[in-house]
Amino acid sequence: MWAYAARRILLMVPTFVLITAVVFLAVKAAPGNPFSAARSTGEGAVRQMNPADYEAMLARYGLDRPWYVQYGKWLGSLLSGSLGESFSERRPVSQVLFGAGPSGGGFLGSPLGATLCLNGLALLLMAGLAVPIGLRSALRPGGFFDRFASAVLYVLYSLPNFWIAILLILLFGVTWDLLPFMGMRSDGYDSLGPAERALDLFRHALLPAICLAYGGLAFVARFTRGAVLEVLSRDFVRVARAKGLSVRQVLLRHAFRNALLPMLTLGGLLVPALVSGSVIIESLFAWPGLGQLYMKAVFTRDYPLILAESVLGAAVVLFSTLAVDLAYSAADPRVRQEP
Amino acid sequence: MTGRARGGVGDAGRRSRRPHGRWGAAGAAVFVAAMAALSYLAPLLANNKPLVIRYQGRLHFTAFRDLAPFSLWVKPDAVSLRLQADPDWLTGAGGEQAGVGFLLLPPVPFSPYQTSLDRVHLPPRPFSPNRLGCDDVGRDVLARLIHGTKVSFLVGVLSMGLALALGVGLGALGGYAGGWVDSILVSRAVEVMLCFPTFFFILTVTAVMDPKYLNLWSVVLVIGLSSWPSVARYARAEFIRLRGAEFVEGARALGAGHGRIVFRHILPNAAGPLIVNAAFGMAGAILAEAALSFLGVGIQPPEPSWGGIMSLVTRYWSDWWLGLFPGAAIFGAVLAYNRLGEALREILEAPGGSSG
Numbered sequence: 001m002w003a004y005a006a007r008r009i010l011l012m013v014p015t016f017v018l019i020t021a022v023v024f025l026a027v028k029a030a031p032g033n034p035f036s037a038a039r040s041t042g043e044g045a046v047r048q049m050n051p052a053d054y055e056a057m058l059a060r061y062g063l064d065r066p067w068y069v070q071y072g073k074w075l076g077s078l079l080s081g082s083l084g085e086s087f088s089e090r091r092p093v094s095q096v097l098f099g100a101g102p103s104g105g106g107f108l109g110s111p112l113g114a115t116l117c118l119n120g121l122a123l124l125l126m127a128g129l130a131v132p133i134g135l136r137s138a139l140r141p142g143g144f145f146d147r148f149a150s151a152v153l154y155v156l157y158s159l160p161n162f163w164i165a166i167l168l169i170l171l172f173g174v175t176w177d178l179l180p181f182m183g184m185r186s187d188g189y190d191s192l193g194p195a196e197r198a199l200d201l202f203r204h205a206l207l208p209a210i211c212l213a214y215g216g217l218a219f220v221a222r223f224t225r226g227a228v229l230e231v232l233s234r235d236f237v238r239v240a241r242a243k244g245l246s247v248r249q250v251l252l253r254h255a256f257r258n259a260l261l262p263m264l265t266l267g268g269l270l271v272p273a274l275v276s277g278s279v280i281i282e283s284l285f286a287w288p289g290l291g292q293l294y295m296k297a298v299f300t301r302d303y304p305l306i307l308a309e310s311v312l313g314a315a316v317v318l319f320s321t322l323a324v325d326l327a328y329s330a331a332d333p334r335v336r337q338e339p
Numbered sequence: 340m341t342g343r344a345r346g347g348v349g350d351a352g353r354r355s356r357r358p359h360g361r362w363g364a365a366g367a368a369v370f371v372a373a374m375a376a377l378s379y380l381a382p383l384l385a386n387n388k389p390l391v392i393r394y395q396g397r398l399h400f401t402a403f404r405d406l407a408p409f410s411l412w413v414k415p416d417a418v419s420l421r422l423q424a425d426p427d428w429l430t431g432a433g434g435e436q437a438g439v440g441f442l443l444l445p446p447v448p449f450s451p452y453q454t455s456l457d458r459v460h461l462p463p464r465p466f467s468p469n470r471l472g473c474d475d476v477g478r479d480v481l482a483r484l485i486h487g488t489k490v491s492f493l494v495g496v497l498s499m500g501l502a503l504a505l506g507v508g509l510g511a512l513g514g515y516a517g518g519w520v521d522s523i524l525v526s527r528a529v530e531v532m533l534c535f536p537t538f539f540f541i542l543t544v545t546a547v548m549d550p551k552y553l554n555l556w557s558v559v560l561v562i563g564l565s566s567w568p569s570v571a572r573y574a575r576a577e578f579i580r581l582r583g584a585e586f587v588e589g590a591r592a593l594g595a596g597h598g599r600i601v602f603r604h605i606l607p608n609a610a611g612p613l614i615v616n617a618a619f620g621m622a623g624a625i626l627a628e629a630a631l632s633f634l635g636v637g638i639q640p641p642e643p644s645w646g647g648i649m650s651l652v653t654r655y656w657s658d659w660w661l662g663l664f665p666g667a668a669i670f671g672a673v674l675a676y677n678r679l680g681e682a683l684r685e686i687l688e689a690p691g692g693s694s695g
Binding site for chain 2: 023031155159160163166174271299306314317
């Protein structure tokens with residue numbers, strides 16, 4: 001087990017270096033640099049940066065050096081853990097991403113904490129709804145519930161989440177004024193008791209979490225259904241039924257438990273969608289997480305922050321894949337035989 | 340977000356029956372065909388230039404001058420010159436219309452760029468000229484939706500074309516050649532690129548681009564260049580599967596070269612899953628473009644795009660129509676392409692049951 005884990009982790013190192021190279025080169029290859037926009041798209045002479053200032057800014061941030069020097073320096077900053085210095089915030093990117101924000105608030109006050117909080121709720125919603133739907137569908141495949149659920153989930157799956165976000169905001173936020181849709185906390189948050197704080201957070205998180213969750217519903221439900229059906233065709237299920245256990249008991253005690261193993265891979269498949277989804281949903285709901293920070297970095301053309309978040313996004317996917325594989329191999333030793 | 344669109348729901352439960360019937364598939368095909376027609380015929384459907392007009396004693400077919408082959412060389416006529424100075428000339432109530440005889444306007448008599456202070460934030464009314472309302476500078480939403488179809492349609496087709504060319508090329512190379520070409524170049528490249536959530540990667544590249552370079556072509560390029568890894572993975576798997584097939588060995592025994600085997604024997608047999616994958620990919624590409632434009636780093640205004648129209652609602656929350664209608668268009672397109680992919684999968688992959 002440990003040898004397998006060690007080998008997998010070592011194999012990740014070159015992949016990770018390549019990821020950093022791809023991000024860096026893609027950003028470098030895109031036309032323009034942080035200051036060219038200020039120079040070219042300004043309206044009239046007022047917003048034009050003069051050429052001497054432009055050169056000075058490039059030199060100030062080391063952007064006048066050859067790309068391999070810039071890449072080397074950036075790689076160094078990744079290794080040192082600072083991830084470079086943010087242009088707009090003028091402090092190390094790692095502090096911007098993982099440190100508490102200006103309003104404090106501990107771990108939840110940091111962009112990372114806010115994002116994890118939101119995505120955690122989204123995953124809970126997703127699993128809480130999709131797994132029962134999948135199980136119920138597997139109970140009678142091809143039956144009314146199965147067909148109905150699959151049609152509904154199919155439509156949900158094709159709904160663009162930023163559209164749903166807008167419709168939810170328009171309905172629940174603007175028209176009915178039921179739920180807050182901007183930010184993470186109400187104004188008087190600090191004066192609230194712990195239970196009220198939790199409720200306040202939950203009310204703020206509910207709409208964005210729904211937007212992140214519903215798209216994956218179809219995926220998780222169908223996966224659950226498929227995995228359970230697969231197990232239901234095995235001999236031990238037949239034995240359990242022959243013993244006289246009810247369908248429900250067999251489904252929950254025997255089939256679902258065994259279906260959990262293939263469902264592990266779901267974790268790895270959902271992460272990329274959640275990472276991408278967070279960017280749009282967080283900036284729409286002004287949720288102070290990594291996604292909103294990323295869009296801010298885009299508009300302030302904060303290159304170090306953009307680079308760091310892109311690498312972070314890929315690293316999250318890489319690590320979640322690894323975690324799933326390791327969990328899988330811990331549960332099922334046959335997996336380790338593969339090189 | 341776009342990661343979901345790829346591969347389709349059916350992937351999870353492989354033995355899925357056809358869930359939505361033949362009509363769904365036909366509807367999807369009609370929707371896609373309508374998108375293609377709209378993206379070409381938009382100047383005839385939504386334009387402030389008349390289809391036919393008798394002006395100062397002469398017949399003009401002004402709107403047709405905006406249609407693709409003519410728009411390249413035809414110079415503006417007297418009517419379009421007059422409209423440039425006064426866009427509401429023919430639609431404005433009680434305006435001076437001296438010299439106008441016979442007149443036939445397009446069904447939506449507004450150009451997507453035509454602004455008007457009289458129509459700012461105009462809400463939709465089914466029987467008013469601006470059926471779906473107007474945006475913050477008085478541009479007609481329906482006209483912009485019709486012209487925005489072109490962006491979505493072309494992004495879907497062109498970026499997936501690019502992704503297919505790259506993905507099939509690299510996947511075929513890795514799958515057919517095998518050995519170090521596969522393990523060091525192709526598989527490694529695919530593995531690294533698949534670590535990036537596709538939309539996130541696209542966003543990173545367009546986000547750092549100078550806005551003056553952001554247009555249909557650069558968005559197509561970026562989406563195409565970022566979407567090839569999943570195509571390559573499919574192509575590689577297909578080529579590995581077919582490399583050892585009997586008909587390939589037969590062809591080789593008959594003295595066929597690698598090029599002939601790859602293009603004439605393996606590729607046609609591998610095409611099915613790739614086409615299916617491409618349909619889902621188009622849904623993903625359309626969604627990605629809409630999301631980019633929505634975030635302000637895709638198609639730049641005043642060019643009309645569905646996501647761009649929608650982004651205005653986040654500034655003016657009371658203008659619900661700016662959010663509802665373009666979103667419905669995006670949803671329709673994504674649903675249609677996904678459904679088309681499912682239908683193609685049933686048609687192309689069912690008989691042999693070759694890959695599933």
